[in-house]
Amino acid sequence: MSDGIKQAVIESLKQIKGPDLEGNIVSLGLVSDVFVSDGRVAFSITVPAARAQELEPLRQAAEKVVKEVDGVENAMVALTAERAPGAARNTPPAPKPAPRPAQRAPEEQAADKPGVPGIKHIIAVASGKGGVGKSTTTANLALGMAANGLKVGVLDADIYGPSVPRLFNVSGRPETVSGRVLKPLEGYGIKVMSMGFMVEEETPMIWRGPMVISALTQMLREVAWGDLDVLVVDMPPGTGDAQLTMAQQVPLAGAVIVSTPQDLALIDARKGLNMFKRVDVPVLGIIENMSYFMCPDCGSRHDIFGHGGARAEAERLGVPFLGEIPLTMKIRETSDAGTPIVVSDPEGPVAAIYKTIAGEVVATIENAATSTDRVAPKIVFD
Secondary structure, X not given: OHHHXXXXXXXXXXXXXXXXXXXXXXXXXXXXXXEEEOOEEEEEEEOOHHHOOOOHHHHHHHHHHHHOXXXXXXXXXXXXXXXXXXXXXXXXXXXXXXXXXXXXXXHHHHHHOOOOOOEEEEEEEEOOOOOOOHHHHHHHHHHHHHHOOOOEEEEEOOOOOOOHHHHOOOOOOOOEEEOOEEXXXXXXXXXXXXXXXXXXXXXXXXXXXXXXHHHHHHHHHOEOOOOEEEEEEEOOOOOOHHHHHHHHHOOOOEEEEEEOOOHHHHHHHHHHHHHHHHOOOOEEEEEEOOOOEEOOOOOOEEOEOEOOHHHHHHHHHOOOEEEEOOEOHHHHHHHHOOOOHHHHOOOXXXXXXXXXXHHHHHHHHHHHHHOOOOOOOOOOXX
């Protein structure tokens, strides 16, 4: 059955013209191997990195025709600039940093960024682009920290596309404690605050920068968080107003960067990493999400989007590599159902990966906080 669907998918993709309207993406060899499992299809399309944004409609067209194939329930399609195995990667060397004033001591930086009463550490989970599984990673990392015995909260800073309410299966309006102070909602023992609690899920947010900044400030500082060991902030993708507001006005203990293995995602991940560097926020490490696909039918491993790109990038930039999260249907299904895999399958192998990464992140920020010299983890550019 899967072989029949796979062949039908390949035939349908022959309808999609190549990047320059010559031939089709199949005949041009741009489509990776197609994987089919229980009606779900996954593959990538190789395009030049410089044309990624321009060719997004090509990806959408491919996804659309595949979803119309009989027997296909869902499709996961990504653009990638990943080379074929064994091909040269012509990766540019890390850029030389421009001369800059000496970095101020962490104590001086913290004085400019008042903390939030009751919260011991605040960390950001960020990505340079959308679609890399950042919010799912945020939820499972937070749950992994809670499983390790910590008091944890999650702030959904994605004003335009809040997804934390669905991930934690929480809905309703926050109660007012006093004045403008709101009581956070709670899911699986995690305190949660999100713009998704304030507006209907289908309501578009058409806000300019000052309104976004005001909303983020209120959700951070006018919420009765109580005593928390860690507040995990799910940052919106990119490097815009929301990201800069959090980085410049909040005493972040550090940031975790989420990327997928392919070159296109890594290009954007570098932007996010460099933003935190410019505002003196330590980068705690990089996570490679959707690192590899484990076929549930045959048990074999497939590198649909390439593999190892985030690890190589972490080594190149001199930041920790925190680990690889596999691409599994179970992660997506549990996330969509509001039962993240760390709570729905707490003893499973994927939950163990999230818990291990969560432990490493917490250990890093705890060690930095108790270090006598209080030197933040450094980003080294060769």
